[in-house]
Amino acid sequence: MIFFSPIGRRTGARLAAAAVAVLGCVLHQPAHADELVVSAATSLTDAFKNIAAAFEQQHPGTKVILNFGASDILMRQIANGAPADVFASADQTAMDKAVGAGVIDTASRVDFAANSLVMIVPADGKLALKTPHELATRSDVARVALADPASVPAGRYTQKALEADSKQLWEAIKAKAVLATNVRQCLDYVARGEVEAGFVFGTDAAIAGRRVKVAATLPTPQPIAYPIAIVKTSQHAGEAKAFVDYVRSSAGQTTLVKYGFKPAAQ
Structure with a gap:
């Protein structure tokens, strides 16, 4: 859901x-x-x-x-x-x-x-998240910001990267998804602490400065x-x-x- x-x-x-x-x-x-x-x-x-x-x-x-x-x-x-x-x-x-x-x-x-694809968390987040698998398995992670794969490249890259690990990982994270209409909206959700984590391009994380932290860099099937x-x-x-x-x-x-x-x- x-x-x-x-x-x-x-x-x-x-x-x-x-x-x-x-x-x-x-x-x-x-x-x-x-x-x-x-x-x-x-x-x-x-x-x-x-x-x-x-x-x-x-x-x-x-x-x-x-x-x-x-x-x-x-x-x-x-x-x-x-x-x-x-x-x-x-x-x-x-x-x-x-x-x-x-x-x-x-x-x-x-x-x-x-560009690169990264998993980010709020700068003042207390959960110390380090991998996408934690987003899928931890009960204290309720919301994950994703750019909508239907219309946003960052979302498509995220889906493919997670599916490359396993279909189960993608489905578990998708069930917690707060969809964004573009990658900067996804970044803002994380920066404002409205979600526990999110996926954006590395350049977007850099623009956010001290508002977010990069928890992991994800390999993507295609550059x-x-x-x-x-x-x-x-x-x-x-x-x-x-x-x-x-x-x-x-x-x-x-x-x-x-x-x-x-x-x-x-």
Whole structure:
């Protein structure tokens, strides 16, 4: 049984309503000629804000509009007609869905960063949890924050990592799950102590600073890779390519490393 904490449910409802409002706004307000719309996975928020600012300095005639969210939700926005020039996903599955929907220039698709998956606990937690198995077996662990595997790459990576250990481990932890609509919401649940533990990307744990502690790093069956591509309907293909190139440049990669990302496998 998957359940939601009262606070988590209210927070989720507010975020869902906000997402609908943002989507409605995006769908009905075309980007201006000098605006480059970049839809990027939530875990890229801090790094891409920095990258966008640096890109704008090099391209003074271009304003980068950043749209962050769960990768699958961003893909659906683009497929439904929301203006976007660049799509950066936190996993291959979301990008594969974009390919299937025919919304990206497949020739432009390339991996640009890698990440890790970690189990985190509140910084002031008293349970001294160290492994996912403890989450499954200990009676004093009632709630575990998970990004929703149905729409969030971090959730998919978590499910596959736990299932690689055993199906029973995944099922036991899923029964205690408080589902999050994106990886940063999952991080917040843990940081606020609303759950005993959670699973996020290593970069998200680093952003949280002293609010959470990393209890374990989980191996994943597939590497955590971030692909980026130009949206097929982009009216700013030249600028979009320049942005992708900047993300992959030494300056862009230095910024990504600064925020805890690893270089993409070559």
